[in-house]
Amino acid sequence: MQTIIKREGLKRSKFHAKRKETLATLPKYEARAVARFVRISPRKARSVINSIRGKNVSEAFNLLEFSSKKAARIVYNVLKSAVANATNNLGLSEENLYVAACYVNDGPRMKRVWPRGRGRADIIQKRMSHITVIVRDREKENETKAK
Structure with a gap:
């Protein structure tokens, strides 16, 4: 027989509370x-991100689909996810959406050793990114600004 232990008085971190407040204030x-x-x-990644900023979602998808860069494929998937979040979670229509903001932040770096001549070694930094895409509904944004 298992006993259930109740823990009282435990709180989540301050970061969790702050994030919850931030998400609640999003439009x-x-x-x-x-x-x-x-x-x-x-x-x-920034070179690709800069090309879609401010564009309609359909136009951004076209740009990313026919781009030959590796980052375009990754940003395409992030944009697709943002559009899915807008349509499924908020009930927004895809036709009115545009890329309001998108940015790339540095992630951690993997450091690798590259042996060189005379017993020396260089460090190769394999960089990572955090890619964020924010989409907004143009009509609803204009309605709230008009109020």
């Missing part, structure tokens, strides 16, 4: 998606 016409620890250099 109801905004959805986001984040891909963390992606194995691509932030500099290379």
Whole structure:
């Protein structure tokens, strides 16, 4: 027979409470998606991210689909996830969505050793990225600004 131990007085971290407050203050016409620890250099990902900022979702999908860069495939999936969050969780229509904000932050770096001549060694830094895409509904945003 198992006994259930009740723990009283335990609180979650301050970070959790702060994050919960932040999510509660987000507007109801905004959805986001984040891909963390992606194995691509932030500099290379930013070149793709900058090309879709401010564009309609359908236009952004077209740009990413026909881009030959590796980062385009990753950003495409993040954008697809943000659109799915907007349609499924908030009930927004995909036609009115646009990329309100998108950015790439540095993630951790994996450090590898590259042997060189005369017994020396160089360090190779394999960089990671955190990619965030935020989509908004243009019509609902204009309605709230008009009020």
